[in-house]
Amino acid sequence: MEMDPPNIETGWFKKVLRLVGLYHGRVQKQPVLTVGATNVPEALDAALLRPGRFDRKINVAPPTDKYRPEVVEYYLSKVKHEAHISIAALSQRMVEYTPVAIKHVVNEATIIAHFAGRDTVTYKDLIEAQDVHEFGLRQLSELTPIERRRLAYHEAGHTVACYYLMDRNFPAFVTLHKHGDLEGAAAFAAWRPKETIVTQNKQDVLARIQVAVASRAAEELFLDVNLSGVTGDFASATQLAAAYIGAYGMDGTISSYLAFVNPVSGMNPFVVLPKLAERVEDLLQAQLKAVKQLFRDHSEAVIAIAEALIEREELVADEIKQLIDDADARQVAKKVISEFEPLLGAGNGSYSNGHAAVGTQSNGAGLPAPRAVDGSSLNNEVSGTQPN
Numbered sequence: 001m002e003m004d005p006p007n008i009e010t011g012w013f014k015k016v017l018r019l020v021g022l023y024h025g026r027v028q029k030q031p032v033l034t035v036g037a038t039n040v041p042e043a044l045d046a047a048l049l050r051p052g053r054f055d056r057k058i059n060v061a062p063p064t065d066k067y068r069p070e071v072v073e074y075y076l077s078k079v080k081h082e083a084h085i086s087i088a089a090l091s092q093r094m095v096e097y098t099p100v101a102i103k104h105v106v107n108e109a110t111i112i113a114h115f116a117g118r119d120t121v122t123y124k125d126l127i128e129a130q131d132v133h134e135f136g137l138r139q140l141s142e143l144t145p146i147e148r149r150r151l152a153y154h155e156a157g158h159t160v161a162c163y164y165l166m167d168r169n170f171p172a173f174v175t176l177h178k179h180g181d182l183e184g185a186a187a188f189a190a191w192r193p194k195e196t197i198v199t200q201n202k203q204d205v206l207a208r209i210q211v212a213v214a215s216r217a218a219e220e221l222f223l224d225v226n227l228s229g230v231t232g233d234f235a236s237a238t239q240l241a242a243a244y245i246g247a248y249g250m251d252g253t254i255s256s257y258l259a260f261v262n263p264v265s266g267m268n269p270f271v272v273l274p275k276l277a278e279r280v281e282d283l284l285q286a287q288l289k290a291v292k293q294l295f296r297d298h299s300e301a302v303i304a305i306a307e308a309l310i311e312r313e314e315l316v317a318d319e320i321k322q323l324i325d326d327a328d329a330r331q332v333a334k335k336v337i338s339e340f341e342p343l344l345g346a347g348n349g350s351y352s353n354g355h356a357a358v359g360t361q362s363n364g365a366g367l368p369a370p371r372a373v374d375g376s377s378l379n380n381e382v383s384g385t386q387p388n
Contacts, residue, residue, distance in 0.1 A: 062098045065091075065196050071099050075106045081121040090126060093172065093317075095193045105129045127316050131173050135190070136180025138314075143176065143186075148310050150219075151176050151187040154229055156306035157218025158189040158211055159315075160298060161291055163324055165207040169193050170321075174305070175314040186229070202250045205240060210291040212237035213284065217292045218302060237287070241280045251279065300327035 036054060038044065048054055063071050069091040076085070094102060108129035109121045116125075132138075143151070155174050162171045174189040191211075200208075212233045219227050244250050246257035257276060295302050304327040308315060315323070 062096050065095070068094060068097070068102075071102055075099075075103045076121075079106060079110050079121050080119060082123065085123050085126070090123075092194055093127075093130060093192055095196055101133065105133050108132055124316075131179075131316075135173075135188075138175070139178040139180065141177050141186065148176060149306075150223065150225070150227055151229070152306040152309040153218045153222050153302070154215045154227060155187050155189045156302050156309060157214035157216075157291075157295070158233075159305050159320060160302050160324065161211045161214035161217075161294065162189070162191045163301075163320065164294060164298065165210055165291075166191060166204075167207075168195060168197055168204070170317060172317045173315070174309060174320065176309055177313060202244075205244050205248065205250060206287060209237050209240045209244070209284070209287045210294075212240065213288045214291045214295075217288055217295055218306075221292060221295050221299075222302060222306070237284055238280060241283045241287075242276060245279050245283065246276050251283070298324075298328065298331065300331040303327070 034054070041057075049057075062068075069087050072091050072094065073087050076087070076090075094105070097105075105126060106121075106129070109125040112125045112128055112132075113119070113121045155176070159171045159174045162169060169191045172190050172192040174187075176187045178186060179188075213230075215233050216226070216230050219225055219230075242257070245253070246255070249256070301324045304323045305315070305320065308319070308323055312319075
């Protein structure tokens with residue numbers, strides 16, 4: 001289609017009249033609206049965007065939280081699927097997805113169901129399809145037992161910290177395998193927003209810092225080692241801490257390093273503001289200390305996620321939530337029993353219910369009792385002690 005219509009008659013009656021010489025009026029141009037679409041506007045020639053060409057640019061945003069369920073239901077209705085699939089739950093997992101992305105996930109789920117020998121798409125198929133869409137196809141890893149344990153506790157730290165600290169997000173996926181679209185990551189944990197997030201408050205930023213350094217906290221508490229896999233975690237935590245202090249004004253000051261740093265030159269803010277580095281380090285150490293205390297309070301949850309990862313290699317959101325909730329229930333039960341322990345054996349120096357006391361060297365199965373949670377390592381690699 002041309003930008004302007006040609007000067008020729010378009011109606012057949014006027015064409016006949018002009019042909020026999022009975023009509024001599026000027027040809028009237030037909031109104032034409034030219035519409036174009038692209039995903040790469042930066043690739044358009046500047047001449048197309050001049051006045052009189054494509055005069056108006058319309059940015060099509062992803063569906064909002066209100067209308068996304070309708071898009072999910074529309075594309076899901078085009079394939080055979082289980083009747084009890086929750087549209088609301090799927091929509092919550094697809095925040096900021098475009099309609100094309102939603103369609104792609106549904107199509108990928110039908111492929112997964114086909115290779116599984118089914119003609120019906122399940123909720124699990126859709127979750128797996130979403131993970132493939134975001135992270136790429138899984139590449140099976142051949143890990144030694146010690147590497148599996150190290151990576152499992154590293155990623156369990158991120159996952160458990162996200163579960164307890166990031167109220168507006170949820171841990172969606174954790175794996176010990178590489179995935180095609182995440183080069184260099186031997187294992188990773190991923191979370192997704194529960195809703196469209198536009199702003200963050202002070203607690204939100206601190207929570208993200210704690211989730212970033214949670215891998216080191218888990219390594220030190222449960223394995224008594226410092227691993228090299230925290231490179232990206234520390235970089236992310238440092239950037240967040242620097243922004244918390246020097247850009248967001250959340251640490252009691254309102255001066256911004258952005259006023260002195262040219263984004264084009266890429267100048268280091270720590271060079272411009274030397275004291276910023278000290279304050280960032282203090283903030284990071286405080287958040288590391290806080291997340292360690294979180295893991296002492298919920299050690300059962302970290303161990304449950306890590307050991308399940310070692311066994312299953314991948315966990316999705318529902319499995320993560322179930323494991324953590326069950327672990328918390330066990331930890332509460334142990335605390336209650338320990339509080340009533342003196343009453344159970346009061347008066348005779350023995351245990352009146354016929355069972356060994358919690359914390360003794362017998363647990364009824366001929367196995368050593370789990371180690372207590374304190375400031376020391378919970379799972380020392382050197383000694384070979386394993387969490388029960």
